[in-house]
Amino acid sequence: MIKSEQKPFEEILDYLEGEDKVFILGCDGCAQASQTGGMPQVMEMKKLLEGAGKKVTGYSVIDFLCQKALVASRLRPLEDKVMKADSLLALTCGIGVQSVAAVVKKPVHPGCNTISLGGSRGEWQGSERCLECGDCLLHYTGGxxxxxxxxxxxxxxxxxxxxxxxxxxxxxxxxxxxxxxxxxxxxxxxxxxxxxxxxxDYNKMRPRPEFLSTSLWALEQRD
Amino acid sequence: MALKEALESGKFTITTEVGPLKGTDTSEILEVAELLDGKVDGVNVTDQQSAVMRLGSLATCSLLVEKGLDPIFQMTCRDRNRIALQSDLLNAHVFGIKNVLAITGDFPTLGDHPDAADVYDLDSVQLVWTIRRMNEGYDLAGNELQGKTDFFVGAVVTPLTDTEAAFELQLIKMEKKIEAGARFFQTQAVYDVDAFEKFMKRAEEFDVPVLAGIIPLKSVGMARYMNKNVAGVFVPEHLIDEMAKAEDKTTKGLEIAARLINDLKDLCQGVHIMAIGWEKKVPQILQLANLT
Structure with a gap:
């Protein structure tokens, strides 16, 4: 599973400077399990953005955002709402943000930092796309x-x-x-x-103790 | 004149460079230093050029300081992390080195230790920024230095490119380097004066001195090799023809270099001569260009 954590809200607001209309995307795969991009977090983000004076033109939670073809087909019925937005905010891992950026001709901002891919490269096979650096830069580099x-x-x-x-x-x-x-x-x-x-900050790239060893680490500790 | 004073005085500034050898033999470099003394404003010392392991830039710069020259300490980001880079900057200051040129560095696989790890902890823009902070008395972690550095910081730019994206990216990165603290630029070798003029029209607005790169041609083969293998170097066909027709290739190569210097003279603030093995012929190039 790909572990992510949400970026500080102030950083997200910085990304959205000069952009009033936002479309929010969540991911029902790893981000949902990380509690960073499932439906509850998307709704929470919608509330926060509206509270900050942004207009949310729409939202969607797709499983998985790292599946480029799936993202394209799931966004097609929502095209109006997506196109009305100045940009998209993707609550997902680095691979998910890049997959969305590859199918939508609009700025796609990362809402999360990827802290561990846990051995997975997501559903976008072919090449390595995320170094789990823990401080996602995709906002600056067009996804x-x-x-x-x-x-x-x-x-x-x-x-x-x-x-x-x-x-x-x-x-x-x-x-x-x-x-x-x-x-x-x-x-x-x-x-x-x-x-x-x-x-x-390369310290953010070092694996955290809870992600070391096997995925059973926590259970092993409990025994 | 020293590099900083030369650039600040507005005179047409001349720098050249030497590449240390693989080993501890410094006799050739010291010989070159003697020949260059009083003829150039600064001497770059390359840092493991082309990712080939050799004597370091720091020690060589220190030798040049002793000889009364004003060395430009080239630093790549390839081999050292931020701890080693900052420490070597402190070392350089203690050795009396005044100028640093911050560059990315060729990838290890292009050199003679292709199995080496690549570092790139900092990039060249961040290295320029780091040097500025150290000049202000702080390290990257924000700790105060007991005695700060006082470097004149330079960077590089490739004025001739083969795609529009590469051209624009060079200008954007140049501007970022200036904002980070770069006070002068040295360029990749220039053979096409019109193309360089096009670049300078854009770069002029930054108002930071640019020293155009000059590599004297040694042979037709060298020109063709660079066209094929060296990014940002484009030797026009008419120059290759001129070399092919010349009986004395050495004299022709030096003449072309001198002519380029004069053609570039009104477009930029100086030249940086990379003689690649012909360091001892640099005074001759300057003489042919009427710069002595």
Whole structure:
């Protein structure tokens, strides 16, 4: 199971600066089990956002947000409400946010930090998309993770080594930062790239004791 | 003149660079240092260039300080975490090194220890920001330093790119580096003056000195190799033709370098000559460009 925790509400409000209309997405998979993105948390977030003067154009809880095709098909009937929003807030893991960002041409803000993938890579198979860094940056990078899309894990822009849009380290791979640039351009948020991101807190990336060993850890302790 | 004073005086500033060897032999570097003394405003010392393990930039810079030169301590983010980077900055200050150039660094797999772990704990923008904080008297954890640093901080930019996204991203990152504290820029090698002018039209507004990169061509093969393998380097066909037709390739390569310097002179604040093995010929290039 992918363990996540909600970002502080103030951080979420910062993301939504200048955006009045929001569509909230929850995930009935791991985020529901983490109690960070199930229906109760989505309703709670709706109340909080409305209390902060935002208009919630709609909400939906999908199982699983990391399943790109499923997200697309479940959002289609809600297209009106989604398109009316300035942006989407996804209460889910890093893979879920990236999956939503890949199907909706709007800013998708992460509402949670992913703290452990617990060995799972979600339902979006093919490549690693979340490093469970515990301090999700997807808001700044248009829903494409710089830690996994960039070979050097650079978070303030590319290294300058790309050639014809391909990575210097792995030429079979596109330059992650050129992908981020294209996405931010598409959703009209290139301004995000100018923000300085301070050094990451790698302590947040270390597995917490409760996620070490096996998933039976808590039960073993009880015996 | 020292680098900072040269740039602040508004004179056309010349820097060059030396690459330490693999081993403890410093004789060649000291020989080059003697030849360059009084002819350039600053000398970069590369940091495990191309991810190939060799004598370090810090020790070599310290030797150059002793020789009376003004070294530019290149620091990549590839090999050291934030603890080691900050400590080496303190070391550099104690050794009398005044300038630091913050760069990302080539990935280990491109060098001679492809099995090495890559670090990138900080990126180049964050490294520039870290140096500024240390100049203000604090480390990254917010602790006060007992004696602060006083570095003149530089960064790099690639002015010629092959995609629109890469071009815009270079300018955005350049601006971020300036906001983080970068006071001068050195660029990847430039061979296309018109394309460089296009870049400078955009970069001018930042009002931070730019030293255009110059790599003297040694052969047709070298030009073609760089076009194929070095990101951000584009040698135009007419220059390759000129090299091909020349009987004395060495003289032609130095002439082209001198001509480029003069063509770039009105577009930027100086040049950074990366001679790659031809360090001893740098004074000759400067003479051909009437800069001595």
């Amino acid at each position: 494409i993770c710089p830690l996994t899309a960039c070979s050097k894990r650079l978070i303030n822009g590319p290294c300058g080594g790309a050639s014809n849009g391909k990575c210097e380290v792995t030429p079979e791979k596109p330059c992650g930062w050129e992908l981020i640039y294209a996405r931010l351009k598409e959703i009209g948020r290139l301004d995000q790239l100018k923000k300085f991101i301070p050094p990451k």
